[in-house]
Amino acid sequence: MNAPLLELAHIGKQFGGLNALSEVSLHIKRGEIYGLIGPNGAGKTTLFNVITGLYRADAGEFRFAGLRYHHPQPHRLAQAGIARTFQNIRLFANLTALENVMIGRHIRTRSGVFGALLRDAATRAEERACAERARELLRYVGITRPAQTLAKHLSYGEQRRLEIARALATEPLLLALDEPAAGMNATETESLKMLLQDIRATGITVLLIEHDVKLIMGLCDRVAVLDYGRKIAEGVPDEVRGDPAVIAAYLGNDDE
Amino acid sequence: METFLQQIINGLVQGSVYALVALGYTMVYGILGLINFAHGEVVMVGAMLVISSLTAMLSWGVPLLLALPISVVLAMAGCMALGYSIERIAYRPLRHAPRLAPLITAIGVSILLQNLAMMIWGREYHAFPQLIVSQPHHIGGAIINDIQIIIIIMALAIMAGLMLLVHRTRLGRAMRAVAENQHAAQLMGVDVNRVISVTFMLGSALAAIAGLMVSANYGLAHYYMGFLLGLKAFTAAVLGGIGNLRGAMLGGLLLGLIESLGAGYIGDLTGGFMGSQYQDVFAFFVLIAVLVFRPSGLLGEQLAERA
Numbered sequence: 127m128n129a130p131l132l133e134l135a136h137i138g139k140q141f142g143g144l145n146a147l148s149e150v151s152l153h154i155k156r157g158e159i160y161g162l163i164g165p166n167g168a169g170k171t172t173l174f175n176v177i178t179g180l181y182r183a184d185a186g187e188f189r190f191a192g193l194r195y196h197h198p199q200p201h202r203l204a205q206a207g208i209a210r211t212f213q214n215i216r217l218f219a220n221l222t223a224l225e226n227v228m229i230g231r232h233i234r235t236r237s238g239v240f241g242a243l244l245r246d247a248a249t250r251a252e253e254r255a256c257a258e259r260a261r262e263l264l265r266y267v268g269i270t271r272p273a274q275t276l277a278k279h280l281s282y283g284e285q286r287r288l289e290i291a292r293a294l295a296t297e298p299l300l301l302a303l304d305e306p307a308a309g310m311n312a313t314e315t316e317s318l319k320m321l322l323q324d325i326r327a328t329g330i331t332v333l334l335i336e337h338d339v340k341l342i343m344g345l346c347d348r349v350a351v352l353d354y355g356r357k358i359a360e361g362v363p364d365e366v367r368g369d370p371a372v373i374a375a376y377l378g379n380d381d382e
Numbered sequence: 383m384e385t386f387l388q389q390i391i392n393g394l395v396q397g398s399v400y401a402l403v404a405l406g407y408t409m410v411y412g413i414l415g416l417i418n419f420a421h422g423e424v425v426m427v428g429a430m431l432v433i434s435s436l437t438a439m440l441s442w443g444v445p446l447l448l449a450l451p452i453s454v455v456l457a458m459a460g461c462m463a464l465g466y467s468i469e470r471i472a473y474r475p476l477r478h479a480p481r482l483a484p485l486i487t488a489i490g491v492s493i494l495l496q497n498l499a500m501m502i503w504g505r506e507y508h509a510f511p512q513l514i515v516s517q518p519h520h521i522g523g524a525i526i527n528d529i530q531i532i533i534i535i536m537a538l539a540i541m542a543g544l545m546l547l548v549h550r551t552r553l554g555r556a557m558r559a560v561a562e563n564q565h566a567a568q569l570m571g572v573d574v575n576r577v578i579s580v581t582f583m584l585g586s587a588l589a590a591i592a593g594l595m596v597s598a599n600y601g602l603a604h605y606y607m608g609f610l611l612g613l614k615a616f617t618a619a620v621l622g623g624i625g626n627l628r629g630a631m632l633g634g635l636l637l638g639l640i641e642s643l644g645a646g647y648i649g650d651l652t653g654g655f656m657g658s659q660y661q662d663v664f665a666f667f668v669l670i671a672v673l674v675f676r677p678s679g680l681l682g683e684q685l686a687e688r689a
Contacts, residue, residue: 178569204571216566218559228552229559233571235552245551253552296571 129192131156131300131331132177137186139172139355146172147355150186154300159322159332161346161363163339165375169355170335171213174304177333178210179203191299205233207299211289211306213335217277223288224273227260230295263291267321283314290321294330301325302333307341319345343367351375384523389646390639391521395530395599397638398537402592403615404622404630405544406585412561412625413581415481419488420468422612423495424461424586428593429603430499431457433508440511450513458590465586466579474575492609499605507604510597533595540591541631544584548627557581561625610662614641617669623682632680640664 130153139147147169154160162170175181176188179200188195190206198206209230218226235252261273267287271280280288286306293301303322307315319341326332336342342349343363351359351366353375359366366372403425410418435453440446472491476484516527548554559567560577568574596611597603618637622629645661672679 180565180569200565200568201571201573204569210569212566216563218562218566220562221555221558225555225558229555229567229570229572232552232556232559249551256552292570 129156130154130189131191132333133187133189134177135187135189137173137176137183137188139169139176139181139183139185145355147176147183150352150355150357152350152357152360154331154333156299156331157326157329158347159326159334159345161342161349162333162335162352163337163342163349164352168352168375170352171304172355173352174210174302174335177302178208201233204296207297208302209293209296209298209300210302211286211293211304213304213308215282215285215289217285217288217292219278220276222274222276223264223269223271223280224257224260226277226288227263227291227295228256230292231256231260232296234295234297260291260295263295264288266294267291268317283310286310286318287321290325294325298330300331300333304335305337306334307336307338315341385646386643387522387524389642391524391526391530392646393639393642394635395533395638396642397618397635398534399592399595399599399611399634400615400618400637401541401631401634402537402588402595403611404618404634405541405627406589407616407619408622408624408627408630409557409581409585411619412627413557413578414473414477414484416473416484417488417616417624418468418473418582418585419485419612419616420472420491420495421585421589422608422610422615423492423499424464424468424589424608425593425596425611425615426499426603426605426608427464427495428457428461428586428590429597429607430503430508430593430605431460431590432594433510433597433603434503436511446513454591454594457594458587461586461590461593462583465582465589469579469582474578492612496605496609503605505605507602508597510601510603513598529598533599536591536595540588544588545627547584553577553580614662614665617665617672620679621668621672623679626679626681629679629681636680637665637668640668 132154134153135151137147137150138145150173162173164170172181176183179198179202182197188198190203190208193206195203218229221229235256264273267290269280269284269287269291271284277285277288290303290306307318310318315338322332322334322345334342334346346363348361349363349366350357351369351372358371358375359369403421406421406424407418410416410421432453435456436449439449439453468491472487473484476487514528516529518525518527519531548557556567556572556577557580559570559572560574564574593603596607614637615634618633619630620633621637622631622633641661641664644664645658648656648660649658
């Protein structure tokens with residue numbers, strides 16, 4: 127399988143007169159950890175929202191797992207295998223940790239209104255299996271608190287991990303993480319790095335937006351750099367680090 | 383003492399109906415932040431459907447034990463279709479409009495339904511067919527009849543069922559997730575439109591049953607009956623804390639009790655100056671008091687987060 131998992135061609139997105147994204151093309155290969163960096167306001171989160179269907183791109187082509195999508199609905203992309211976490215944590219605060227993960231199983235389970243009303247054997251079995259898998263995922267990301275703890279009562283680091291568990295529960299092909307290390311201390315970042323390597327080892331492709339350059343450089347196979355809504359560089363971390371355009375974007379350009 | 387017990391019984395019966403209707407308001411509000419003012423009219427349509435279909439079937443000689451369940455199922459199905467259509471036609475196009483637009487639309491839908499009902503069923507009162515000879519039972523000097531007992535038990539069973547549905551099932555989990563954060567739920571693969579449709583249909587099914595209860599209890603239905611009932615159930619939902627299911631149940635029962643105790647004693651308290659015709663005043667007095675002193679309602683703490 128050498129075809130890329132995600133392929134973006136000439137993606138453009140405008141807000142009023144502002145070009146948030148223009149002519150962004152990139153492809154992410156199966157099984158890699160792909161990093162997206164850039165100064166604040168460079169369009170990273172906008173691109174993320176396009177990839178997960180929250181925003182409609184104004185221009186360009188979007189292919190995922192061999193299929194072409196035109197204005198995809200977020201839940202369709204989730205079904206197709208894209209899962210994400212948010213820069214500012216968006217858990218279901220008043221649901222338990224377990225329930226948050228079980229929501230992630232929503233698309234991989236089937237029972238509907240009638241199952242809910244009848245509570246037949248198949249529905250109950252599905253519900254049990256779903257809860258069991260959710261517990262495994264909680265352990266996997268390292269949440270040791272009781273599964274019935276409300277999400278809002280978890281610590282900050284645990285909430286970040288819970289978001290990852292919830293995203294994993296959708297059985298994604300692509301896991302997209304928006305600044306997962308934001309607000310973490312060095313130890314937490316290190317264990318996050320190990321978790322992400324673990325996840326990649328299971329065959330899941332990872333897309334990462336991150337400010338922590340050390341984490342990006344130590345973790346990613348390839349990196350793209352955005353500035354003012356354009357991709358200004360792409361390549362393995364060492365190449366990108368030495369790229370003059372990247373240095374200019376981060377440190378400012380004398381010509382301006 | 384007899385008056386007290388009697389008013390408690392009346393209050394519980396009336397409160398059960400309020401609670402079922404209030405659940406419809408609160409479920410929709412919890413998920414969309416929208417007050418569905420047309421909900422009272424769905425109750426009215428439910429009552430009308432039960433009466434029409436039951437009367438027709440009985441006149442064709444269908445045995446009662448067959449006719450009643452069929453007409454109840456028919457009314458529930460009709461109301462669910464109505465609830466679905468209201469959301470699909472009137473509210474969904476306005477999902478991202480400013481809040482005032484869907485609110486005004488809700489009032490418009492309510493007036494539309496009233497007038498449609500008036501055209502279909504006319505301006506006259508419709509009598510609920512005499513089904514069973516409802517035996518009065520005497521408890522400590524107060525009277526409760528079979529229909530009232532059935533209403534209270536049915537309402538409690540339905541509310542328990544709804545709590546199980548919302549807290550123990552995949553569908554209920556999806557509803558709670560959408561209520562908390564639509565975007566995040568969508569990104570987890572939850573089809574938000576479907577959950578919203580199902581919520582409207584569930585609320586409408588409860589409304590149909592409430593319509594059956596009211597019309598069976600009073601023996602009457604009228605195209606305008608949904609208006610006041612809807613406003614009171616809305617009051618009950620606000621009293622309990624709108625958006626909160628337990629609150630709607632508590633608010634419904636409490637409002638029923640406040641109303642009937644108030645009506646039972648206002649004559650004595652004002653020396654006969656005001657009589658039980660002032661019953662309706664209590665509901666709206668409660669509404670104003672709650673809005674002034676505890677806008678989030680008795681059990682509502684989540685309101686602040688939503689707004």
